[in-house]
Amino acid sequence: MLITDDIELRRAVPGDAQALADAAIRNVGHLRAIEPYRAEEYYTAAGQLARITQPGSATWLLLDGEKVVGRLMLSGIVLGPLCGASLGYWTDGDYLGRGLMPAAVEEVCRVARDELGLHRIEAGTLTDNKASQRVLAKCGFVEYGLAPDYLHVNGAWRDHVLFQRILHEDPPAHVPR
Numbered sequence: 690m691l692i693t694d695d696i697e698l699r700r701a702v703p704g705d706a707q708a709l710a711d712a713a714i715r716n717v718g719h720l721r722a723i724e725p726y727r728a729e730e731y732y733t734a735a736g737q738l739a740r741i742t743q744p745g746s747a748t749w750l751l752l753d754g755e756k757v758v759g760r761l762m763l764s765g766i767v768l769g770p771l772c773g774a775s776l777g778y779w780t781d782g783d784y785l786g787r788g789l790m791p792a793a794v795e796e797v798c799r800v801a802r803d804e805l806g807l808h809r810i811e812a813g814t815l816t817d818n819k820a821s822q823r824v825l826a827k828c829g830f831v832e833y834g835l836a837p838d839y840l841h842v843n844g845a846w847r848d849h850v851l852f853q854r855i856l857h858e859d860p861p862a863h864v865p866r
């Protein structure tokens with residue numbers, strides 16, 4: 690789907706691995722402060738292919754033509770009584786402030802609810818990541834806690850603010866109606 694006149698959002702496919710690796714390299718500086726340590730392989734097509742095809746995950750790309758200018762990933766997708774997943778995302782450093790990520794998160798939440806059958810999506814941000822907190826607030830995520838020492842980011846265990854969005858109140862598919 691088109692997010693703006695020129696930016697498309699779609700599910701990642703294996704053939705996107707090289708463009709994703711290129712985007713990861715372009716955005717190293719932009720993402721250093723918020724991302725976990727990445728091994729060399731992360732910046733290769735093979736490393737990105739492994740992530741795209743990782744079981745229990747789903748990846749979406751923001752594309753300006755052939756160029757990857759953003760990525761969203763649902764990981765830890767589980768059904769059963771939880772029906773939940775964790776959301777992570779970034780926008781290319783040259784495409785910030787255009788409202789791309791809130792529009793993309795909204796669409797990913799729709800797919801998670803309507804096509805993946807999920808009930809809840811969670812996301813955690815560094816305490817000072819106001820841009821990401823703003824994206825989550827704009828998309829109806831609710832802050833529900835502070836997790837001390839939650840994630841090893843940029844050389845240290847960092848506190849994170851936790852958010853969630855409830856997508857619907859229907860029972861899980863395996864529960865009799």
Ligand SMILES: CC(C)(COP(=O)(O)OP(=O)(O)OC[C@H]1O[C@@H](n2cnc3c(N)ncnc32)[C@H](O)[C@@H]1OP(=O)(O)O)[C@@H](O)C(=O)NCCC(=O)NCCS
Nearest residue numbers: 723778779780785786787788789790813814819820821823
């Ligand atoms: C968070 C991120 C994805 C936002 O993407 P985006 O496509 O630029 O989203 P938007 O265009 O909606 O801009 C972000 C919003 O945060 C606001 N914002 C940006 N910096 C801010 C700051 N320092 N303090 C408060 N608000 C800020 C912007 O004004 C905008 O809100 P508005 O539309 O109400 O004005 C992008 O900044 C990014 O990639 N950051 C690095 C990766 C990251 O943090 N990922 C999330 C990890 S939890």
